[in-house]
Amino acid sequence: MTTKMTDTKIATKNITLIQAINDGMKIVLERDETTLILGEDVGKNGGVFRATDGLQEVFGEDRVIDTPLSESGIIGTSIGLAVNGFKPIAEIQFMGFIYPAYDQIMTHASRIRMRTMGRYSVPMVIRAPYGAGVRAPEIHSDSAEALFTHMPGIKVVCPATPYDAKGLLIAAVEDPDPVLFMEPMHNYRSFREEVPIDYYTVEIGKGKKRMEGEDVTLITWGAMVPVVEKAANQMKQHGISCEVIDLRTLYPVDERIIAESVQKTGRAVVIHEAAKTGGLGNDIVSIINDTSFLYLKAPVERVTGFDVPVPFSSLENHYLPTVERIVKGIEKVTNF
Incomplete structure (x- = not known):
């Protein structure tokens, strides 16, 4: 250190x-x-x-x-x-x-x-x-x-x-x-x-904008943040500008940062590694619908884990959202 x-x-x-x-x-x-x-x-x-x-x-x-x-x-x-x-x-x-x-x-x-x-x-x-x-x-x-x-x-x-x-x-x-x-x-x-080194705090309940963008909002948290940033950087090479939102707090979630970003870009992809059914991504889609529906240019896309228990190590890479899967989600909302 x-x-x-x-x-x-x-x-x-x-x-x-x-x-x-x-x-x-x-x-x-x-x-x-x-x-x-x-x-x-x-x-x-x-x-x-x-x-x-x-x-x-x-x-x-x-x-x-x-x-x-x-x-x-x-x-x-x-x-x-x-x-x-x-x-x-x-x-x-x-x-x-x-x-x-x-x-x-x-x-x-x-x-x-x-x-x-x-x-x-x-x-x-x-x-x-x-x-x-x-x-x-x-x-x-x-x-x-x-x-x-x-x-x-x-x-x-x-x-x-x-x-x-x-x-x-x-x-x-x-x-x-x-x-x-x-x-x-x-x-x-x-x-x-x-x-x-010394004492400081980060406010609970406040998300953070990790990357500025104009075309698509990518909403995620935790271990998925670096993966989503890689996908955003890859899309930049193809002329697609992605805004990356790290929620940081999942409850109470920062609805304002979600709404402001989606209202700017008009498109959104939610990424999490938990299973899709009953996942927090569903609540985020509802927040977008409640606050920003008339701004949307495409349905909100979700890229998540699958509806199975987390598999053994040889299959973990197939279970987790990857850069490739996230890129496909971004392409889906941009080509709608």
């Missing part, structure tokens, strides 16, 4: 997404002694992806806590800690392991503020690595965001870059309500970015 000063005299370092997450957790642990980390192997081993590497050594076993292999227990304990003045960061090793804890999240974490008429809130973060493309076994590669974006009371965040990962994680820890923090495993160590 190299450290340098930017033009605005902010010290930065060139780090990966997983290092940015580790850095963000270190900062919140330093700033607030009520912040805790708990999960399977997060302490001595530093987590399955080393996201918590070195934190137990610095902050001790009372703040970085190794738990039994019980996702329901991890989340249930975190809820109890949160309503009693702590700010737990609970790690679920892979998003596909979160299902045993779904009851705790759905019936308790997301409802306690309403149930107690605002007397209690649940300031907890659930970190969940997600996504295919890393050759993991079955149930290790799920993209289950739609289960949680349909759950009022919990925010769903999904950064694509190191800068956003650190800033959004700090913002999630400071949020008074529960936040599901989805981490794209495929992006963990795939590239580096200059990230401020």
